[in-house]
Amino acid sequence: MAALPTEDDIASMDAADPLLPLREQFLRAEGEVYLDGNSLGMASGAALDALRLAAREEWTRGLIRSWNTAGWFDLPVELGDRIGRLIGAASGQVVVADTTSINIYKALHAAIGLRPGRNVIVAEAGSFPTDLYIAEGVISTLPGVTMRLEGRDADRIEDLLDQDVAAVLVNHVNYKTGALRDMAALTRAIHDAGAVAIWDLCHSAGALPVALDAAGADFAVGCTYKYLNGGPGSPAFIYVAARHLAEARQPLSGWWGHARPFAFETGFDGDPGIRRFQCGTQPILSLRALQGALEIWDEVDMHRLREKSVALTELFIRLVEGLCAGHGLVLESPRDPALRGSQVAFAHDHAYEIMQALIERGVIGDFRAPSTLRFGFTPLYLSHADVAHAARVLADVLESGLWREPRFAVRGAVT
Amino acid sequence: MAALPTEDDIASMDAADPLLPLREQFLRAEGEVYLDGNSLGMASGAALDALRLAAREEWTRGLIRSWNTAGWFDLPVELGDRIGRLIGAASGQVVVADTTSINIYKALHAAIGLRPGRNVIVAEAGSFPTDLYIAEGVISTLPGVTMRLEGRDADRIEDLLDQDVAAVLVNHVNYKTGALRDMAALTRAIHDAGAVAIWDLCHSAGALPVALDAAGADFAVGCTYKYLNGGPGSPAFIYVAARHLAEARQPLSGWWGHARPFAFETGFDGDPGIRRFQCGTQPILSLRALQGALEIWDEVDMHRLREKSVALTELFIRLVEGLCAGHGLVLESPRDPALRGSQVAFAHDHAYEIMQALIERGVIGDFRAPSTLRFGFTPLYLSHADVAHAARVLADVLESGLWREPRFAVRGAVT
Numbered sequence: 001m002a003a004l005p006t007e008d009d010i011a012s013m014d015a016a017d018p019l020l021p022l023r024e025q026f027l028r029a030e031g032e033v034y035l036d037g038n039s040l041g042m043a044s045g046a047a048l049d050a051l052r053l054a055a056r057e058e059w060t061r062g063l064i065r066s067w068n069t070a071g072w073f074d075l076p077v078e079l080g081d082r083i084g085r086l087i088g089a090a091s092g093q094v095v096v097a098d099t100t101s102i103n104i105y106k107a108l109h110a111a112i113g114l115r116p117g118r119n120v121i122v123a124e125a126g127s128f129p130t131d132l133y134i135a136e137g138v139i140s141t142l143p144g145v146t147m148r149l150e151g152r153d154a155d156r157i158e159d160l161l162d163q164d165v166a167a168v169l170v171n172h173v174n175y176k177t178g179a180l181r182d183m184a185a186l187t188r189a190i191h192d193a194g195a196v197a198i199w200d201l202c203h204s205a206g207a208l209p210v211a212l213d214a215a216g217a218d219f220a221v222g223c224t225y226k227y228l229n230g231g232p233g234s235p236a237f238i239y240v241a242a243r244h245l246a247e248a249r250q251p252l253s254g255w256w257g258h259a260r261p262f263a264f265e266t267g268f269d270g271d272p273g274i275r276r277f278q279c280g281t282q283p284i285l286s287l288r289a290l291q292g293a294l295e296i297w298d299e300v301d302m303h304r305l306r307e308k309s310v311a312l313t314e315l316f317i318r319l320v321e322g323l324c325a326g327h328g329l330v331l332e333s334p335r336d337p338a339l340r341g342s343q344v345a346f347a348h349d350h351a352y353e354i355m356q357a358l359i360e361r362g363v364i365g366d367f368r369a370p371s372t373l374r375f376g377f378t379p380l381y382l383s384h385a386d387v388a389h390a391a392r393v394l395a396d397v398l399e400s401g402l403w404r405e406p407r408f409a410v411r412g413a414v415t
Numbered sequence: 416m417a418a419l420p421t422e423d424d425i426a427s428m429d430a431a432d433p434l435l436p437l438r439e440q441f442l443r444a445e446g447e448v449y450l451d452g453n454s455l456g457m458a459s460g461a462a463l464d465a466l467r468l469a470a471r472e473e474w475t476r477g478l479i480r481s482w483n484t485a486g487w488f489d490l491p492v493e494l495g496d497r498i499g500r501l502i503g504a505a506s507g508q509v510v511v512a513d514t515t516s517i518n519i520y521k522a523l524h525a526a527i528g529l530r531p532g533r534n535v536i537v538a539e540a541g542s543f544p545t546d547l548y549i550a551e552g553v554i555s556t557l558p559g560v561t562m563r564l565e566g567r568d569a570d571r572i573e574d575l576l577d578q579d580v581a582a583v584l585v586n587h588v589n590y591k592t593g594a595l596r597d598m599a600a601l602t603r604a605i606h607d608a609g610a611v612a613i614w615d616l617c618h619s620a621g622a623l624p625v626a627l628d629a630a631g632a633d634f635a636v637g638c639t640y641k642y643l644n645g646g647p648g649s650p651a652f653i654y655v656a657a658r659h660l661a662e663a664r665q666p667l668s669g670w671w672g673h674a675r676p677f678a679f680e681t682g683f684d685g686d687p688g689i690r691r692f693q694c695g696t697q698p699i700l701s702l703r704a705l706q707g708a709l710e711i712w713d714e715v716d717m718h719r720l721r722e723k724s725v726a727l728t729e730l731f732i733r734l735v736e737g738l739c740a741g742h743g744l745v746l747e748s749p750r751d752p753a754l755r756g757s758q759v760a761f762a763h764d765h766a767y768e769i770m771q772a773l774i775e776r777g778v779i780g781d782f783r784a785p786s787t788l789r790f791g792f793t794p795l796y797l798s799h800a801d802v803a804h805a806a807r808v809l810a811d812v813l814e815s816g817l818w819r820e821p822r823f824a825v826r827g828a829v830t
Contacts, residue, residue, distance in 0.1 A: 027475045029476060034478060036478065036479045039479050040474075040478055040479045040482075042475075042478065043470065043474050043475040048470055048471065048475070051466070051470055051700065052467075052470075054647075055458065055463055055466055055467075055646070055704070056463065058647075059455075059458050059646055059647055060442045060457075060458040060463070061444060063449060063451065063455055063457065063779065064451045064454050064455045064779065064781065065774070065779075066647070067455075067647075072647060072648075098513065098514070098517070098695075099513070099669065099694060099695025099696055099697075100695055100696075101667070101669030101670065101671075101694045101695030102513070102517065102667060102669070102694055102695060105666075105667055109556070125681055128679075129670055129673070129679050129680060129681065130669045130670035130695065132681055132682070132683070133668045133669055133670055133672075133673060133682075133683040134667070134668060134669055136668055136682070136683045137665075137666035137667055137668035137669075137683070138666065140664070140666050140668075141524070141556040141557065141666045142556065149681075152681075223696070225696070231470070231474055231698075231699070231700050232469075232473075232474055232481070232482075232487060232696075232698075232699035232700065233487075233696045233697045233698040233699040233700075233702075234698060234700075235698060236695070249555070250552075251520070251552035251553065251555050251556045252516070252517060252520055252549070252552055253548045253549060253551055253552035253555075254514065254516030254517070254545045254548055254549055254552075255516065255544055255545035255548055256516075257548075258544070258548060262784070263784060264543075264544050264783065264784055265544060266540055266544065266547055266564075266567075267547070267551070268547070268548040268551045268552070279514060279516045279517055280513075280514025280515055280516030280517060280545065280651070281514055281515075281638070281640070281647075281648045282514075282648045283646075283647075283648040283649060283650060283698040283700075283701035284646070284647035284648045284701075285466065285646050285647065285648075285649075285698075285700050285701045285704055286698035286699075286700045286701045287648075289470070289700055359480075364478065364479065364480075366479065368679065369677070369678060369679055
């Protein structure tokens, strides 16, 4: 086995990192390494500035006039286009609105509507659960529609596809293991079966290059509070391929989806474009924080971002496996970086307690039941030195047995 | 006709107003009278402070830990209970989540589910339009369900009720005219017909006493950015009467509605209480601003609030009709204050231009197509002197013909 990288090697990696200066735009805490940006991204100065301006000027002074003068009304489509540039979507196909769960509901209804006579939704048993819960909700309103799950009814999505399948709802990057799908290949297989592909980008938007248009994706959804750093619970986005906009319908047909929302007409006449996938009034303060957070992306090349992401996860795996050998950690993420998103998961029987001990020592990751230590690597604000420090702290927590202290076994409401 | 109140009379009204000191808690602009709190309420110092704390401390420093340590996870039910106290709902029946439109969707689905074999939704042709648009969306997913409208199919909701009606969706206060319904009496009539009552409280929550439990209401929805001053687009609320919680189901069954959201189970098992009417992650920054905004209500007696609201609208009508006679204004709101919410509407053929001229003169109301000048009266931050000033400016705009200047005819995107 090759020697592990030295402090000097790590310093050289940081010195050669073209994205390193970007971390200065974030409000990082001294003495902490934050590896949970895949759950909630960090605040940037630009996000906080935009929020303060929205609160102190637009709301406080502008009041109702700000719907026009501050451009609040168009914010969902404007931010949608900005996010579109990061996920390979040409203008007019993405809107920021509501939550990922609600956008999955819209996309599933629209997708099933595009495939009359077909009555099966395919999803993944290992999906982030809300995708499955929402599919259940859609099914509850559409008698005869059923669900097939990869990991329960067959090993591979491809083996579940036939002429009954209307829609396939699939995560681009698995929330737990970080496994990355080949979007273009799977979309092709889905289309070959005559079905519609809905991609959940929660763990890939802002984490790696996504090419929705090029892959021929039909719909996509995703959240903005992970790698896009929009702030806690910032609104989600939905993508509808331009070729579907004329025909696709979703039942959350609120006034923001109307072609003329301020004409106050009695009947619903949906906007001909992506605005039809809006429903009601959005939380403007949270949208403004997201807008500020998105500014940094003008300076980021997504392929550079991916290179750094791979370098960080490779470094972490190498150091952890080198420094923590014999302590029972098992890599749950794909070892091949080409098959992995920007996160790394290790299984351990005492994952919960180990993570609590890590957090106390200033290394912030998270735990996913029943036995996963999950570490997210946001290339915008992490250095190679951060990653090396995190691996050394993990080794120390295991070596010293710190995690066995009883206080780390107390479970909080949200873990 | 009795003489109009003098400056001294107005000053006496303010001197006798027990709520007047509360206005100091809001960030009012000098020289403006804001009569659009029924569209977007004013910012209070407490709302801005709570927002800043959430951004600078909870997000920036606490990061992912704030879900536990700052109580983010329980915020929707905590704020729901606070709003519940203002709308006559005992604890555990209200949750803050999503938008009014989305909550109407949930309530309609749940209501129809409670009345198997019935297939009609009754609503109002004069409803705020999103209620009707959402009802259309619900109908699009439930073959056989149809809609009957008061104002189109009959003059009164009571005349539309029969054994086919599952749910009645009705606005407590009309968004345009301010007409106020008798909630207890209409709920009784709806129940007598075997149907379920869904009340839209957008224009009554925080504007006047609401007694959902006492009236026997089944469901209610409402927004928090009007009289509750939660900030632009702050999340909405939904009320489900405790007696329905065991049985009522809504199809937006996202992970926040699960009994154990962090167990990451494959199947949906809804929370037994009001949390089941949540769906996905909420915009925490906007929720915190709302939380700050709600603090003031601990000091407010809702019956005192109503007394002041009636005094303000009575004063405005009396002054406008006295000072603007002969200029073509026609009162659209009920003249009897017992039948009116906290707003006043006048029709005029040139309502749009007149409103633009008023806004230029610092009197902020709004226009509703085709011909309504709409004025909202938030008792928390308006004085009787404000109202008298607004009436005098309106008289001056009409008398001088200021509104005829061409610049007032230019229409903005949102009017």
